[in-house]
Amino acid sequence: MVLDNWLNQRLEKTKEAGLYRKFRTMNTAPLPEMVIDGRKQIVFSANNYLGLANDERLIYAAETVLHEFGVGSSGSRLTTGHTDWHQKLEEKIARFKRTQAALLFSSGFLANVGVLSSLPEKGDVILSDQYNHASIIDGCRLSKADTVVYNHIDMKDLEEKLKEALSYNRRFIVTDGVYSMDGTIAPLDQIMGLAKQYDAYVIVDDAHATGVLGERGGGTSEYFGVHPDVVIGTLSKAVGTEGGFVAGSTALIDFLLNHARTFIFQTAMPPSICAASYAALEIIEESKEKRQLLFSNIKKVKNSLIEMGYTVKGDLTPIIPVIIGDSQDAVRFAERLQENGIYAPAIRPPTVPNGESRIRLTVNSDHSSEQINYLLECFHSIGKELNMI
Numbered sequence: 085m086v087l088d089n090w091l092n093q094r095l096e097k098t099k100e101a102g103l104y105r106k107f108r109t110m111n112t113a114p115l116p117e118m119v120i121d122g123r124k125q126i127v128f129s130a131n132n133y134l135g136l137a138n139d140e141r142l143i144y145a146a147e148t149v150l151h152e153f154g155v156g157s158s159g160s161r162l163t164t165g166h167t168d169w170h171q172k173l174e175e176k177i178a179r180f181k182r183t184q185a186a187l188l189f190s191s192g193f194l195a196n197v198g199v200l201s202s203l204p205e206k207g208d209v210i211l212s213d214q215y216n217h218a219s220i221i222d223g224c225r226l227s228k229a230d231t232v233v234y235n236h237i238d239m240k241d242l243e244e245k246l247k248e249a250l251s252y253n254r255r256f257i258v259t260d261g262v263y264s265m266d267g268t269i270a271p272l273d274q275i276m277g278l279a280k281q282y283d284a285y286v287i288v289d290d291a292h293a294t295g296v297l298g299e300r301g302g303g304t305s306e307y308f309g310v311h312p313d314v315v316i317g318t319l320s321k322a323v324g325t326e327g328g329f330v331a332g333s334t335a336l337i338d339f340l341l342n343h344a345r346t347f348i349f350q351t352a353m354p355p356s357i358c359a360a361s362y363a364a365l366e367i368i369e370e371s372k373e374k375r376q377l378l379f380s381n382i383k384k385v386k387n388s389l390i391e392m393g394y395t396v397k398g399d400l401t402p403i404i405p406v407i408i409g410d411s412q413d414a415v416r417f418a419e420r421l422q423e424n425g426i427y428a429p430a431i432r433p434p435t436v437p438n439g440e441s442r443i444r445l446t447v448n449s450d451h452s453s454e455q456i457n458y459l460l461e462c463f464h465s466i467g468k469e470l471n472m473i
């Protein structure tokens with residue numbers, strides 16, 4: 085009970101700071117229209133960018149392998165957990181990312197932590213973008229290398245910090261491909277140029293770009309036509325399943341298999357999820373249609389909100405942050421959206437800078453034009469009602 089008293093005091097502080105979080109229960113599959121806490125809502129906040137999470141072809145692939153291999157993998161990859169399906173999926177990811185090899189992790193979070201905690205050594209430095217994902221930050225914290233943070237996608241700042249870092253044994257630049265709160269695309273071509281100039285390695289976390297950016301959905305590397313040293317990704321967003329991966333050279337993958345603790349000591353992904361992910365990648369590679377639908381929805385939402393007078397951040401990606409400013413206003417806005425049957429959360433400091441609280445919309449290929457029009461109507465009427473436009 086003493087522990088509970090102390091924890092409750094800490095939770096009170098979390099509440100006072102406006103940072104208390106709690107679950108909302110999704111009572112249906114991740115369709116654009118879902119029942120959340122018993123209420124019907126059109127969801128504009130899921131990462132299921134291509135609507136694959138409940139695609140029949142993925143369900144069929146998982147189901148078939150589920151009957152063959154059972155539910156759990158029952159061991160780590162280096163003991164009893166490695167199956168043909170893990171191998172097939174890794175080969176597929178390598179072909180998809182145009183690298184020599186790939187390695188699966190149980191999540192993108194663990195892939196980032198595994199790479200950053202094992203690859204850079206003492207005497208090396210990691211240059212990390214200010215807005216990189218929490219898993220990159222945690223990976224840097226676990227690394228024996230020093231970490232230097234550069235301003236968000238600020239190439240001048242990165243260059244200055246690279247110059248200052250020339251005395252380190254090795255330099256690693258780590259960046260998200262698409263930033264999850266801002267929807268910005270990292271200028272990977274410029275980052276690669278700086279890396280060449282200052283003799284650095286590039287690690288890109290392509291969680292939000294995989295399946296989305298590039299002609300075949302190959303991500304930011306394909307979008308810019310570059311080849312970073314380490315490409316990290318997740319299967320949990322556009323691919324629609326679960327798990328993370330690293331793609332790169334055969335030597336990199338062999339190194340991680342032997343040194344990344346979040347790979348060695350984790351239980352292997354279930355083979356059924358590998359099969360569903362394999363099916364998803366086939367769909368992503370073969371059909372451009374879903375990506376075309378996605379981008380036409382993104383353009384419609386973004387352009388219309390800007391025309392209405394909203395400040396919308398970011399590049400052309402499924403993440404559309406609509407800046408509201410004040411935290412309370414953003415919460416009020418999100419509540420009004422929910423009352424109108426639209427689910428899109430308010431994002432507040434410290435996740436985003438002070439005065440930049442926002443509604444973070446994500447758009448996917450399955451949103452119908454009726455759903456998009458309704459979202460825009462709500463933004464128009466709520467914006468007027470709350471004197472925001």
Ligand code: PMP
Pocket residue numbers: 191192193194196217219260264289291292318319320327328
């Ligand atoms: N990187 C980024 C940029 C992310 O947004 C996320 C998911 N929120 C992750 C990594 C972690 O991926 P996963 O959900 O597969 O652990």
